[in-house]
Amino acid sequence: MSYAVKEMFLTLQGEGGQAGRVAVFCRFAGCNLWSGREEDRQSATCRFCDTDFVGTNGIDGGRFETADALADAVSRFWPNSPPQPHEEPLVVFTGGEPLLQLDPPLIEAMHDRGFSIAVESNGTLPAPPGIDWLCISPKAGASLQQTQGMELKLVFPQPDLDPADLTGLDFHHFWLQPMDGPDQQANVQAAIAYCLSHPQWGLSLQTHKLTGIP
Numbered sequence: 001m002s003y004a005v006k007e008m009f010l011t012l013q014g015e016g017g018q019a020g021r022v023a024v025f026c027r028f029a030g031c032n033l034w035s036g037r038e039e040d041r042q043s044a045t046c047r048f049c050d051t052d053f054v055g056t057n058g059i060d061g062g063r064f065e066t067a068d069a070l071a072d073a074v075s076r077f078w079p080n081s082p083p084q085p086h087e088e089p090l091v092v093f094t095g096g097e098p099l100l101q102l103d104p105p106l107i108e109a110m111h112d113r114g115f116s117i118a119v120e121s122n123g124t125l126p127a128p129p130g131i132d133w134l135c136i137s138p139k140a141g142a143s144l145q146q147t148q149g150m151e152l153k154l155v156f157p158q159p160d161l162d163p164a165d166l167t168g169l170d171f172h173h174f175w176l177q178p179m180d181g182p183d184q185q186a187n188v189q190a191a192i193a194y195c196l197s198h199p200q201w202g203l204s205l206q207t208h209k210l211t212g213i214p
């Protein structure tokens, strides 16, 4: 199968339990919860998205005809080849919704090149086996299919999605990530207050936005 990629870049993971790690980001085009067009936002299932994932016209985006071609393109972003001792190359597949496109051949091709694989998903599709760090970020009004992984990262607050309804799921880490947008500062304070009274939850800040990196 071929892959539609919006953009690729080397940066620091900004969010969740791996924040601060160097990673190649591969952002797939397309999502199943929003078309990505502003005129559709208010009728979409997911209405607060902070990301442009439409098309393949971003920096180093494009169409890749094979898993090997995409894996080679991702690998070229890693600064050292071969990786130095104590270095663990990391790719983060995000989107859009990466589980619309990430498949076993691409997972195998990245592992063959020595990469660990992290994924940022909305959890509406089952994850293929072999993902090393799976982050699921449930969305109100979307049925959650993937209920197991490394971290659950809930954008907070979502009026129709109570964190208490997620606490029994099979994840190692539970994060509240303040919703960016007009109420961002109030959302940070609300997330902190919720964590302090429900310590199963920790705070995930979008640190790349604080530092101004992609």
Ligand SMILES: C[S@@+](CC[C@H](N)C(=O)[O-])C[C@H]1O[C@@H](n2cnc3c(N)ncnc32)[C@H](O)[C@@H]1O
Binding pocket: 031, 048, 049, 050, 051, 094, 095, 096, 097, 098, 120, 121, 122, 123, 136, 137, 153, 155, 177, 178, 179, 180, 181
């Ligand atoms: C753009 S999404 C792409 C991956 C996948 N579609 C998902 O929603 O998890 C990447 C991450 O950003 C989060 N996110 C999107 N919009 C946000 C916002 N306005 N404020 C905070 N986090 C946001 C998502 O919940 C997800 O954890």
Ligand SMILES: Nc1nc2[nH]cc(C(=O)O)c2c(=O)[nH]1
Binding pocket: 011, 012, 013, 014, 015, 051, 094, 095, 120, 208, 213, 214
């Ligand atoms: N630096 C950085 N970290 C991120 N973590 C998750 C992101 C995403 O858009 O999925 C993201 C992103 O866009 N940039």
Ligand code: SF4
Binding pocket: 031, 032, 033, 034, 046, 047, 048, 049, 050, 051, 053, 095, 096, 097, 122, 139
């Ligand atoms: S599910 Fe993810 S990519 Fe899709 S619209 Fe929501 S935040 Fe954006």
Ligand SMILES: [Mg+2]
Binding pocket: 050, 051
């Ligand atoms: Mg982002």
